[in-house]
Amino acid sequence: MLRRMLLELRNVGVAIGARTVLSNINMKVDSRELHVLIGPNGSGKTSLLNAIMGIKPYEVVNGQVIFMDVDVTREPPHLKARRGIAIAHQLPPVLKGIVAGKFADELVRRYGVMKIYVDTLLETLDVRYLLDRYLFDKMSGGERKRLEMFLTLLVRPKVALLDEPDSGVDIDSVEKMSNAIKVALNSGGSVVLVTHSLHMIKLLRDHIKFVHVLYGGTIIHSGLYDEVVPTIEKHGLSGALSRLVGGTH
Amino acid sequence: MNRDEVLKALTKPSPHGPDVDLSRFDIGSQTPETVDERGVERITERLGFGSQVFRRVDYLQVNESIVAKAMSEKLVKYGAVVLPTYEALRKLDWATSYSWRLIEPTVDKYTAASYLYGREYGFFIYVPPGTKVREPIYTCLFITKKNYAQLLHNIVVVDEGAELNLITGCGVPDQPTKSLHVGISEFYVGRGAKLTYTMIHAWAPDMVVRPRTAVDVHEGGEYVSYYVIYSPVESLQTYPKVYLRDRAKTTLNSVVVGTGSSIYDVGSAIILKGRESSGEILSRNLGRENSAIYARSRIEGVVGPSRGHIECLGLVDGPNAVIESLPEISSSTPEAVLTHEAAIGKISEDQISYLMSKGFSEEEARAAIIKGFLSIEEPKLPHQIMEIIKRTIEYIASRATG
Numbered sequence: 036m037l038r039r040m041l042l043e044l045r046n047v048g049v050a051i052g053a054r055t056v057l058s059n060i061n062m063k064v065d066s067r068e069l070h071v072l073i074g075p076n077g078s079g080k081t082s083l084l085n086a087i088m089g090i091k092p093y094e095v096v097n098g099q100v101i102f103m104d105v106d107v108t109r110e111p112p113h114l115k116a117r118r119g120i121a122i123a124h125q126l127p128p129v130l131k132g133i134v135a136g137k138f139a140d141e142l143v144r145r146y147g148v149m150k151i152y153v154d155t156l157l158e159t160l161d162v163r164y165l166l167d168r169y170l171f172d173k174m175s176g177g178e179r180k181r182l183e184m185f186l187t188l189l190v191r192p193k194v195a196l197l198d199e200p201d202s203g204v205d206i207d208s209v210e211k212m213s214n215a216i217k218v219a220l221n222s223g224g225s226v227v228l229v230t231h232s233l234h235m236i237k238l239l240r241d242h243i244k245f246v247h248v249l250y251g252g253t254i255i256h257s258g259l260y261d262e263v264v265p266t267i268e269k270h271g272l273s274g275a276l277s278r279l280v281g282g283t284h
Numbered sequence: 285m286n287r288d289e290v291l292k293a294l295t296k297p298s299p300h301g302p303d304v305d306l307s308r309f310d311i312g313s314q315t316p317e318t319v320d321e322r323g324v325e326r327i328t329e330r331l332g333f334g335s336q337v338f339r340r341v342d343y344l345q346v347n348e349s350i351v352a353k354a355m356s357e358k359l360v361k362y363g364a365v366v367l368p369t370y371e372a373l374r375k376l377d378w379a380t381s382y383s384w385r386l387i388e389p390t391v392d393k394y395t396a397a398s399y400l401y402g403r404e405y406g407f408f409i410y411v412p413p414g415t416k417v418r419e420p421i422y423t424c425l426f427i428t429k430k431n432y433a434q435l436l437h438n439i440v441v442v443d444e445g446a447e448l449n450l451i452t453g454c455g456v457p458d459q460p461t462k463s464l465h466v467g468i469s470e471f472y473v474g475r476g477a478k479l480t481y482t483m484i485h486a487w488a489p490d491m492v493v494r495p496r497t498a499v500d501v502h503e504g505g506e507y508v509s510y511y512v513i514y515s516p517v518e519s520l521q522t523y524p525k526v527y528l529r530d531r532a533k534t535t536l537n538s539v540v541v542g543t544g545s546s547i548y549d550v551g552s553a554i555i556l557k558g559r560e561s562s563g564e565i566l567s568r569n570l571g572r573e574n575s576a577i578y579a580r581s582r583i584e585g586v587v588g589p590s591r592g593h594i595e596c597l598g599l600v601d602g603p604n605a606v607i608e609s610l611p612e613i614s615s616s617t618p619e620a621v622l623t624h625e626a627a628i629g630k631i632s633e634d635q636i637s638y639l640m641s642k643g644f645s646e647e648e649a650r651a652a653i654i655k656g657f658l659s660i661e662e663p664k665l666p667h668q669i670m671e672i673i674k675r676t677i678e679y680i681a682s683r684a685t686g
Contacts, residue, residue, distance in 0.1 A: 090637050116643035124641070128634040132656025145643060169656075186642065 048097030074249035119193030136166030301521025372408035402435030516544030542575025551580030571605030588619020
C-alpha cells in the first residue's frame with residue numbers, strides 16, 4: 036500500500052493573470068518534516084506559497100496540489116485552512132479594529148486548540164504584550180512577523196507555509212521564530228519555510244528534511260542541508276546556483 | 285423669545301442637509317392614541333436593547349404617550365429628577381432657566397416648529413451636585429404613527445461633581461411611517477461633572493430626522509457621546525455643538541452605516557472656549573447601497589492652551605454609495621493645537637485574503653472587517669453601554685454581508 040503523503044505538489048505551474056511565474060514544481064512533504072525553499076528575489080518563492088494556499092491573484096494553472104490524498108488545487112483559501120494548511124504572510128495587512136487577542140481567541144475557538152499550546156507559543160514568540168493591539172497596527176517589523184507566526188501556528192496546522200518570517204527582523208526575533216517552528220514540528224506539524232537568509236536555516240539545521248533551491252520559476256535543486264547550505268555559504272547564493280542545477284531528490 | 289421671529293423661522297432651512305417641507309407632517313394636532321405594544325417591542329429589538337434592558341427603561345415616550353416606567357423609584361434614591369419636560373417646566377421654577385438657553389428657537393424651521401408646536405414633550409433629567417448615578421439611565425423615544433411629527437425637547441442637567449450615564453434609543457418599527465423626528469437636546473455638565481450620552485437610532489427609509497443638540501461643559505467637566513445610526517432614512521441631519529470651558533473635555537464618537545438611498549448629514553462641533561480644554565471627534569462611516577454620507581466635523585480653538593483632534597474614517601462598500609468627509613479646524617488663538625486626519629477607502633482585497641487564509645469564508649471576512657472598522661474603543665463608556673453598542677455593531681456587521 037502506498038504511503039499517504041501530507042502535501043504533494045505535482046508538476047505545478049503558477050500564473051499571475053497571463054504571466055507564468057512558476058512551472059514544473061514537484062515537492063513532497065510528509066508529517067513532521069521541515070522543508071526550506073531558498074532562492075534569490077523574484078525566483079517565485081512567495082508566489083508558490085500563495086498559489087498552494089489559493090490566494091488571488093496567484094493561480095495554479097498546471098498540475099495538482101494534493102493534500103492528504105485530496106486534490107485541493109482549486110479550493111479557496113478558507114477551505115484549505117480548515118483542512119489544516121496555514122500560511123504566515125510575508126506582509127500581513129493592518130486590520131484596525133480587530134484586536135489581536137480577540138482574533139486569536141476566535142481562532143482557538145474555531146480550531147479547538149489546547150490552552151497549554153497557546154501559552155507555549157505566546158511565550159516562545161514573546162507576543163503576549165501585543166494581544167491588546169489591533170492586528171499589525173503600529174508594530175515593528177519583528178513584532179508583526181512574530182505575531183503573524185503566532186496566529187499561523189496557533190491553529191496547529193498540519194502544514195504551515197511560512198513566507199520569509201526572518202526578513203527585516205532582528206536576530207532575537209529570528210531565534211524566537213525558529214524556536215516556535217521547533218514547537219510546531221514537535222507537536223506533529225510540518226513546515227515549508229521560505230527564506231533567503233541562512234541564519235534561520237542554520238538555527239533549524241537539525242530539523243530540516245530538504246532544502247529546495249528555487250530559481251527562474253522552478254526548483255533547480257533539492258538536497259539535504261549538508262549538500263546545499265555549505266555550497267551557498269562558500270559561493271554565495273548566486274554563485275551556488277550554477278553548481279546546484281540538476282540535483283533533485 | 286419674540287414669537288413673531290420664531291414664526292418667521294418656520295421657513296428657514298438648515299444650512300446642511302436636504303430642505304424638507306414640514307407641511308408633509310401632521311404638526312400640532314393632538315389626537316388621542318393607544319400605544320402599539322407590538323410596534324414598541326419591535327423597535328426595542330431593532331435598537332439592540334433586548335428585553336432585559338427594556339424592562340429597566342426609565343423614560344419611554346411613544347409618539348406623545350409617556351410611559352415613564354421605573355424612573356421615579358430607581359432615581360429617587362439619588363435625589364435625581366426625571367420628568368417629562370413640560371411637567372418639569374411647570375413644577376420646577378428653576379428648570380425654566382435651562383430651557384431654550386443653548387439652542388435658539390430661531391436656528392431653523394425644525395427648532396422653530398419644536399418651540400411653537402412641541403408642547404415641551406421629551407425628558408428632563410436633573411442630577412444633584414456630587415451625585416454619581418451608578419446605573420445607566422435609559423430613555424426611549426419611539427414613533428409608531430404615520431405622517432406624524434415627533435417634536436421633542438430634552439434637557440439634562442448634571443450638577444457640580446455629579447455623574448450620569450444616559451442612553452437614548454430612538455426608532456420606528458420597520459414599516460412605513462413617513463414621519464418626522466426632531467429632538468432638541470440641551471445638556472448642561474456642571475463643574476467637575478461627567479455626562480456620557482449614547483444615542484442609537486433605528487429609523488425607516490421614509491423617515492426625516494433632525495436632532496438638534498448643544499452641550500455646555502463647565503470647568504473641569506467631561507462630556508462623552510457615542511452615536512450610532514445604522515438604519516435607512518429619507519434624510520437625517522444633525523450637528524451637535526459642544527462648548528468647553530476651562531479644563532473641560534469631550535470625546536464625540538459617531539458610527540454611521542448608510543443603507544438604501546438614504547442621506548445622512550452627520551456632523552459635530554467642539555468649541556474650545558476655556559483654557560486647557562480638549563476635545564476629540566472620532567467618526568466611522570460605512571457607505572453601502574445608494575447611500576450618501578456627509579461627515580462634518582469642526583473644532584474651533586477660541587482660547588488656549590487647548591487641544592483638539594478629528595479622526596474621520598470612511599469605508600465605501602457599494603458601487604453607488606458616496607461618502608464626503610468634511611473636517612474643519614479653525615483657531616483664533618496661537619495656543620490651540622488642532623489636528624485632523626481623514627481617510628476614505630474600500631474594503632481591501634488583501635484584508636479579505638488574509639482572513640480567508642486563516643479560515644474565514646469571504647462573508648465572514650467582510651463582516652469581521654466591517655465590525656472592526658465600526659468599533660470605536662471608548663473606554664470611558666460603562667460596560668453595560670458598550671455591550672449594547674457591541675451587539676448593535678455585530679448586528680450591523682452580520683447584515684452588511686447580506
